[in-house]
Amino acid sequence: MSSELEKQFTLSQLAEIVDAEVVGDSNTLVTGISTLQTAKKGDLSFLANPAYEKFLKETNASVVILSQSSAESCPCAALVVKNPYLAYATLSHYFAHTLTESKGTHSTAVVHETAVVDASAVIAANAVIEKGAVIGANVVIGAGCFIGENAVVAEQTRLYANVSVYHGVSIGKRCIIHSGAVLGADGFGIAPGSDGWNKIAQIGGVVVGDDVEIGANTTIDRGALDNTVIECGAKLDNQIQIAHNVVVGENTAIAACSGIAGSTRIGKNCILGGGCGIAGHLDITDNVHLTGMTLVTKSIKKPGVYSSGTAVEPNAQWRRNVVRFRQLDELANRVKKLEKDTK
Amino acid sequence: MSSELEKQFTLSQLAEIVDAEVVGDSNTLVTGISTLQTAKKGDLSFLANPAYEKFLKETNASVVILSQSSAESCPCAALVVKNPYLAYATLSHYFAHTLTESKGTHSTAVVHETAVVDASAVIAANAVIEKGAVIGANVVIGAGCFIGENAVVAEQTRLYANVSVYHGVSIGKRCIIHSGAVLGADGFGIAPGSDGWNKIAQIGGVVVGDDVEIGANTTIDRGALDNTVIECGAKLDNQIQIAHNVVVGENTAIAACSGIAGSTRIGKNCILGGGCGIAGHLDITDNVHLTGMTLVTKSIKKPGVYSSGTAVEPNAQWRRNVVRFRQLDELANRVKKLEKDTK
Amino acid sequence: MSSELEKQFTLSQLAEIVDAEVVGDSNTLVTGISTLQTAKKGDLSFLANPAYEKFLKETNASVVILSQSSAESCPCAALVVKNPYLAYATLSHYFAHTLTESKGTHSTAVVHETAVVDASAVIAANAVIEKGAVIGANVVIGAGCFIGENAVVAEQTRLYANVSVYHGVSIGKRCIIHSGAVLGADGFGIAPGSDGWNKIAQIGGVVVGDDVEIGANTTIDRGALDNTVIECGAKLDNQIQIAHNVVVGENTAIAACSGIAGSTRIGKNCILGGGCGIAGHLDITDNVHLTGMTLVTKSIKKPGVYSSGTAVEPNAQWRRNVVRFRQLDELANRVKKLEKDTK
Known part of the structure; x- marks a missing residue:
């Protein structure tokens, strides 16, 4: 999805929107938004899930939204916020495709x-x-x-x-x-x-x-x-x-x-x-x-x-367990009897 | 949903449609249909599920469809029938919104x-x-x-x-x-x-x-x-x-x-x-x-x-049981061995 | 579904399409396609699933697509192929209804x-x-x-x-x-x-x-x-x-x-x-x-x-087993204790 009209913001403009602390050059230009892995120069990215921290140091993003604790590992400019996911949610809308809306009621409506x-x-x-x-x-x-x-x-x-x-x-x-x-x-x-x-x-x-x-x-x-x-x-x-x-x-x-x-x-x-x-x-x-x-x-x-249900397992094993499930009440009764007998 | 045209029926008219015994004034006017809890004056309601019997005595309905066994507790007029749910089904259509249909084929079809x-x-x-x-x-x-x-x-x-x-x-x-x-x-x-x-x-x-x-x-x-x-x-x-x-x-x-x-x-x-x-x-x-x-x-x-499946339970407990389900066949075999050993 | 325009192929024409060996009269006319059970004279059918072999000898089809191993039991002409299901897939399109497409862009689009x-x-x-x-x-x-x-x-x-x-x-x-x-x-x-x-x-x-x-x-x-x-x-x-x-x-x-x-x-x-x-x-x-x-x-x-889940069973039995499922971890622990006690 590339929109025809290039969006363009400075880092300080974005910081103001989400009340972020700027790390790096506040004039850095941001023209797109991407994941850490696919970001290129000019892109804003974000780090909200610790599982993705490993992608931070090699990202090509120009700016990353992140929390204080990750700021040191960031190889580029950063927007430091308390809730990076929420800040990403807010800023995402500035990079969304704007549909060309006709005005009023279409003649075929x-x-x-x-x-x-x-x-x-x-x-x-x-x-x-x-x-x-x-x-x-x-x-x-x-x-x-x-x-x-x-x-x-x-x-x-x-x-x-x-x-x-x-x-x-x-x-x-x-x-x-x-x-x-x-x-x-x-x-x-x-x-x-x-x-x-x-x-x-x-x-x-x-x-x-x-x-x-x-x-x-x-x-x-x-x-x-x-x-x-x-x-x-x-x-x-x-x-x-x-x-x-x-x-x-x-x-x-x-x-x-x-x-x-x-x-x-x-x-x-x-x-x-x-x-x-x-x-x-x-x-x-x-x-x-x-x-x-x-x-x-x-x-x-x-x-x-x-929760309910059971978890996925190899079919051969599952088939055996499913049969046992249908005997579960009986099995429980047998265990009860064993307990009595061994007392 | 309020329809523009007020529907209006007498109790005796409704009774005739579903072959009901009338209890109360057969000239009672009915202009709407509601649950026992939300009914107001002029409304028809019904009691089909015993779980809702508790709402009967305080209903503001003007008429309630019910079976003989509930007739005595009814604070208003009643339509006594063998199958109140079926009678409600039949009468519900008399209070439905009638869509304004155009005639014939629309010019844009x-x-x-x-x-x-x-x-x-x-x-x-x-x-x-x-x-x-x-x-x-x-x-x-x-x-x-x-x-x-x-x-x-x-x-x-x-x-x-x-x-x-x-x-x-x-x-x-x-x-x-x-x-x-x-x-x-x-x-x-x-x-x-x-x-x-x-x-x-x-x-x-x-x-x-x-x-x-x-x-x-x-x-x-x-x-x-x-x-x-x-x-x-x-x-x-x-x-x-x-x-x-x-x-x-x-x-x-x-x-x-x-x-x-x-x-x-x-x-x-x-x-x-x-x-x-x-x-x-x-x-x-x-x-x-x-x-x-x-x-x-x-x-x-x-x-x-x-039926199949398992029933909902707190997630922490479910996680343990799900693990056990995957070991169920083995567990059953262990019980079998115990039974043999304790004979 | 009957299409207005009769389709018509000879057995040899169909054989060529799917590279099949012809058994029977290669001029046999085929005008439709059906299951073995519902086929009538002029129809092509197929046998791919052994469970349906029982329908072969009484089919009224004129031609059946099948593998070498079923060829002898076939009461009519046959198209012998290695993969009858695939040959059926290919030939099915020759008997499909062809929609009457208008050309170009409709005036109301x-x-x-x-x-x-x-x-x-x-x-x-x-x-x-x-x-x-x-x-x-x-x-x-x-x-x-x-x-x-x-x-x-x-x-x-x-x-x-x-x-x-x-x-x-x-x-x-x-x-x-x-x-x-x-x-x-x-x-x-x-x-x-x-x-x-x-x-x-x-x-x-x-x-x-x-x-x-x-x-x-x-x-x-x-x-x-x-x-x-x-x-x-x-x-x-x-x-x-x-x-x-x-x-x-x-x-x-x-x-x-x-x-x-x-x-x-x-x-x-x-x-x-x-x-x-x-x-x-x-x-x-x-x-x-x-x-x-x-x-x-x-x-x-x-x-x-x-796979996951459990298999269907009568509701009364299932209700008992479902209760036991919620106690499964506890049951497993009891079995463990029994094993220890009986050692």
Whole structure:
């Protein structure tokens, strides 16, 4: 990814942004950003993970963001900060590609006459905005997006191409919604009857708070009666499934491919690894951390790190252990008997 | 979600629809539907799960659907039925938001001249209907949908926005297909050769029966030679993957994020929890129930409830147990030896 | 799936294509392709898996592709080859439905004036091609696709309907990308700060090599600084998640619903079963095979077959074993004590 327009900053400009101590020539010019291993002259890099310290002394970067403890080993200029990862996060945006946005509503977009679209919003080609929808200031609706009846997209939120937002869904400010995400499809509500399944109308909505990011092809179903809620600052990766009436708490981050079943409440500041599954109607308290592919079938009331599953091993060995797992209860009983017999 | 047009029914009208016994004033007006906890005056609510009985006596609902056994504790009017959940399912549709459908084919839709579109069908903005496709009576094709060559969508079926239907796929009557679903993409058929993988043309189709619901971003691949089949009344949640030549039996319900590998046949009236995986070329008989995240690698010949995996536990404890799992076969052998030695 | 135009080949024509020995009348006409069980007169079939040998003697096929060892049992003409599955793969394409492609750019497609579209490329209805994008010779961009700024799609690659390609993504030659796939969405890069998560700009790209197939609704995130890379000949099934800076090696095949976390490198010629999860920052060497739903949390340095998880069992039995799993470390310690006591 090279952007056409060269970005250019002096070391002192960057230092000011992240309140860093400058080591080296404060006029050093920075024109790009890279990892320590791939950096070239003119690049800014960073050292946040001790595992990468070994790459520091041979980097070709012109400036490295790092903490005091690594400053001495740095072969080039440095920005010394308390939290290098956070400083990198902040400065990364100064080197990002800026998309060339057209202004206003593209001639091929289809906007219902009753929709309210702020004059500063961008509605890209072939997007469809239905009756009564409200599009706030500086919102960008990507190409091919669908915004259903009475849906609301608040200011400064960006939807990338081909996002589907059903009727009545409400999205907060400064959100980022990636391609293929679907907000507000019907929850999986079916009641068994004598002649098969009977659909339950999904009458609730989806309410997404401010500063939420929703990854590509993630799906968030509308509620059955009440709303499904994604609270402010929550971050959802790709291909996540949020069922009807789930609540995802403030600043909770969920990695890709996780699924949360209906009516479960996840607290604030939780972190879910990839591929986790949480059963329905549970309560997960604040500050819970699940490692990857953990299955949760009971509520979790104490903060902490939780896991399930077994770890990878060679298949031949695994096959034997799996057979033993199915005999585990019996094995435990045999051990109990042995203990009794040897007493 | 509030709809613009107020719905309004008397208790006796609702009772007639679900053949309920009325307790209380049969002229009670009902204008909305809510959970017991959030209901307000004018709302209909329901009690189907004993866990929610505690909310009954303090509900502000005007009418509650419930069974005879709970009727006495009800603080308001009631609809007494044998199956409250089913009655709720039926009545929920009377309170659902009705989308404002435009009529006919939107001017921006692209419909091939050889496609046959019933005069009562709705083709929304920017939908694309290819050569020879057939769209039945009262079908709704959402904005941005793609209907491939010779595909068939039978009467009263609704596709929400941005659904992709490949060539030759056949969808039955009264189906609901949610946004982002993909029907008829190539199955994962590859044959190893001396220079890498060789693609196998996927020549079969996808046949979806009547009354099937398919969730957002669910994918159903076309068959390699024969068809992939979803039988009538099956209900598929979001983000499910159905591989080529799978057969999903009548009225089987599959929760989100499950994946079924190629050529597996799932019987009728099965229920799969979320995140299940079934290997290829297996036979799952009727009335099998898999709990969430179960992995199936052998055919299941007896109806019943099946599971795999381990349950969530604190990470520190889990780490120790996971190590022991890898030694399980050895542990079992040691117990066997102990038993011999202590005889 | 029946195509309008009948395909027709003689046995000798087919034999020449796959360099097969003909058994029977070399003028036998072949007009279709089917499994042994469903074949009718005029059909070509194949026998590659011994489990299907039982269907050979009663097949109604006119010609069967098989190996020397099965030739004698064949009731009809045969194409004898060393690798029947590979010969079937090759010949399958002669019987595939040929889509009726319009030529050139559809009038409803929106192509930026600076985009470079080869004259032989097809840009279908309502596709959007952004500024500076490059579309090579004989490329097909399906209906409703989005091709972002400066993205490159090389010759003979086909994108089915509704694919989203973000800015700067590069796709090689002869690739196939299925509907709903998203290439180049932001990686899940967030840094914790005092007031919640801080987004890290995702500045890297996605580079897809030649001859890659990407399944429906699969997502491949752009890199944080360097690129995410899918090497030549890799085959990705549906609903796969590839996180930022992952490298998928040449000819590696990944089955549906698998997820690979950030910065992990997968070697060449690996095979991942469905629903696998690989944690971030790991190295998986060449020729590793993971069985379905395996979780990998450590690098794998030796080729071979690996697994994790437990196998399906009746729920009542599983519940007991799961409880024992949580006591496994303790059980192992008790066995150790017993061994000591009985010495």
